[in-house]
Amino acid sequence: xxxxxxxxxxxxxxxxxxxxxxxRYYERIGLLPAPARRGRYRLYGAADxxxxxxxxxxxxxxxxxxxxxxxxxxxxxxxxxxAEARELAAAHLADVRARIADLRAMEAALAEAVRRCxxxxxxxxxxxxxxxxxxxxx
Amino acid sequence: xxxxxxxxxxxxxxxxxxxxxxxRYYERIGLLPAPARRGRYRLYGAADxxxxxxxxxxxxxxxxxxxxxxxxxxxxxxxxxxAEARELAAAHLADVRARIADLRAMEAALAEAVRRCxxxxxxxxxxxxxxxxxxxxx
DNA sequence: GCTTGAGTCTGTAGTCGCTACAGACGGTAG
DNA sequence: CTACCGTCTGTAGCGACTACAGACTCAAGC
Numbered sequence: 001x002x003x004x005x006x007x008x009x010x011x012x013x014x015x016x017x018x019x020x021x022x023x024r025y026y027e028r029i030g031l032l033p034a035p036a037r038r039g040r041y042r043l044y045g046a047a048d049x050x051x052x053x054x055x056x057x058x059x060x061x062x063x064x065x066x067x068x069x070x071x072x073x074x075x076x077x078x079x080x081x082x083a084e085a086r087e088l089a090a091a092h093l094a095d096v097r098a099r100i101a102d103l104r105a106m107e108a109a110l111a112e113a114v115r116r117c118x119x120x121x122x123x124x125x126x127x128x129x130x131x132x133x134x135x136x137x138x
Numbered sequence: 139x140x141x142x143x144x145x146x147x148x149x150x151x152x153x154x155x156x157x158x159x160x161x162r163y164y165e166r167i168g169l170l171p172a173p174a175r176r177g178r179y180r181l182y183g184a185a186d187x188x189x190x191x192x193x194x195x196x197x198x199x200x201x202x203x204x205x206x207x208x209x210x211x212x213x214x215x216x217x218x219x220x221a222e223a224r225e226l227a228a229a230h231l232a233d234v235r236a237r238i239a240d241l242r243a244m245e246a247a248l249a250e251a252v253r254r255c256x257x258x259x260x261x262x263x264x265x266x267x268x269x270x271x272x273x274x275x276x
Numbered sequence: 277g278c279t280t281g282a283g284t285c286t287g288t289a290g291t292c293g294c295t296a297c298a299g300a301c302g303g304t305a306g
Numbered sequence: 307c308t309a310c311c312g313t314c315t316g317t318a319g320c321g322a323c324t325a326c327a328g329a330c331t332c333a334a335g336c
Contacts, residue, residue, distance in 0.1 A: 010283060020284085021324060029322095039331075040285060050270070057269050062244045065322070075266045082263035086255040089265050093248040096241055103238045106200045110231040117224040125220035127227050128213045131195045132188070148312065158313085159295060167293095177302075178314060203293070278336085285330065291323085301314070306307100 006036065006043040016052045023052065031055060031069060062096055063088075144174060144181035154190045161190065169193060169207060200234055201226075 013020045026032045032051060036043045054075065058068045067088055074081035074088075109130075116126035151158045164170045170189060174181045192213065196206045205226060212219035212226075247268075254264035 085265045127223045
């Protein structure tokens, strides 16, 4: 299957948990280098596995593909790049926190609406009422 | 400006905080009905303002446009639809909570990485190290 | 040898919720 | 009458995939 030279895209997919189509997509946008080929088939080595795993972990932390691109470049630079990486992460962290705050506001409003639905207090549906602009009674 | 018959799209935009292009987009996808016209210009009445405000509030709660469509239909039905609206909201609430959980995991990992960067403990960048798959020391 | 089935290939189009034009037309103030 | 803003239609772009269609390659079983 991999006569000493590497693994096929399906094996890489299984190893990294990244869909085959997504791997090809990453290659197309230049996030992954064009790999070696055996015939028409892509052939991946250890460095490719590591790079894709890096991308996957960064994506799991919510970095955008452009940020991942920057992180990959910084990782290639080695030392020195730490301060820049820290900046990227800190900016992204602020973004994540803002999104959490937004979602928490949604959560509170939704939970309240559902609670009032369950209580069955007001005439009419409290959820639809709230969306229609009728303020909730205290 | 609005000789008794309604307001223009720009005024509707200002009143609802919804971009002009977005209003036209909502119309195109059938979320808003095609409004009356004065000449070539769209002309909106009170019902249009209310409907768009409803959409805006639902979007602020994070409902998808398809969910908003369903909510609008339920609102039009009046009573009886409350149980269904509740179901929609409860499902969406679960979704929001799942997203919050995801983001919190990201937040924790990012905050930890930034903290370890600041501590400057390990050799090399801890953030890049973590992305590269080198587990953080306890 | 021949077939079958899984895997892979390229290329294109769809998703969601907008956003950003281009290029033409309408209405009003100076 | 001209300048300028608002509005019109239509199309294309964004991010990050996802989902095909239709062709090919390869290894295994009969």
